Amino acid sequence: MRIDVVTIFPDYLEPLRAALLGRAVDRGLLEVGVHDLRDWTHDVHRAVDDAPYGGGPGMVMKPQIWGAALDEVCPAGARLVVPTPAGRPFTQELAHAYAAEENLVFACGRYEGIDQRVIEDAARRMPVDEVSIGDYVLVGGEAAVLVIAEAVVRLLPGVLGNPVSAEQDSFSDGLLEGPSYTRPEVWRDLAVPDVLRSGNHALVERWRRDQALERTARRRPELLGALPEGSLDAADHAV
Numbered sequence: 047m048r049i050d051v052v053t054i055f056p057d058y059l060e061p062l063r064a065a066l067l068g069r070a071v072d073r074g075l076l077e078v079g080v081h082d083l084r085d086w087t088h089d090v091h092r093a094v095d096d097a098p099y100g101g102g103p104g105m106v107m108k109p110q111i112w113g114a115a116l117d118e119v120c121p122a123g124a125r126l127v128v129p130t131p132a133g134r135p136f137t138q139e140l141a142h143a144y145a146a147e148e149n150l151v152f153a154c155g156r157y158e159g160i161d162q163r164v165i166e167d168a169a170r171r172m173p174v175d176e177v178s179i180g181d182y183v184l185v186g187g188e189a190a191v192l193v194i195a196e197a198v199v200r201l202l203p204g205v206l207g208n209p210v211s212a213e214q215d216s217f218s219d220g221l222l223e224g225p226s227y228t229r230p231e232v233w234r235d236l237a238v239p240d241v242l243r244s245g246n247h248a249l250v251e252r253w254r255r256d257q258a259l260e261r262t263a264r265r266r267p268e269l270l271g272a273l274p275e276g277s278l279d280a281a282d283h284a285v
């Protein structure tokens with residue numbers, strides 16, 4: 047997979063080359079390109095924004111500069127992702143869809159956003175998604191790109207040490223993951239739940255399932271309503 051990012055803050059994307067993502071780059075599983083939007087400006091001020099038509103606060107990013115940048119950066123067949131609080135929610139399902147792409151290009155907006163015609167024009171020749179990482183407002187799309195890239199890259203074959211762990215994640219079965227414990231057996235008066243040391247695999251699995259259901263019911267009750275038909279077993283109805 048190759049990920050390209052266009053931004054006015056290229057330094058902000060340095061973490062793409064660190065830790066899990068950096069290791070994927072080093073191992074040839076991921077290519078990363080970070081591009082400074084101002085490289086496509088022509089004026090002495092290297093201006094990328096202008097006042098909004100219709101008035102109001104803030105500035106809007108100019109279409110000509112974005113158009114030239116995306117024409118050059120987007121390879122044939124790429125998917126364009128535009129992080130924005132006005133986007134559709136980025137979910138684990140979307141992470142899996144992105145992990146199947148050969149080329150992802152992220153366009154990071156700042157200020158009040160990018161002139162909408164940039165998105166409209168790009169959509170004439172490639173798939174374009176405007177996505178949000180949650181119901182809060184960031185200053186720009188850069189931090190969202192780091193979030194999305196990490197969620198996607200960890201799903202690429204060979205990136206995670208243990209491939210089973212991706213299948214057991216929160217959300218892969220529509221539930222939040224329950225608690226985990228390691229040694230020692232008692233720490234600051236707090237004991238590891240007995241069942242986890244019972245050696246009874248079926249009991250352990252039942253307990254983990256109950257913990258996941260209970261946690262989901264408490265923290266994200268709306269997820270229980272969204273479970274596919276038949277995904278709760280007979281024993282689950284006790285919760």
Ligand code: 6GU
Nearest residue numbers: 129130179182184186190
């Ligand atoms: Cl993707 N971008 C920005 N600027 N703010 C956000 C967001 C994205 N998701 C939530 N807030």
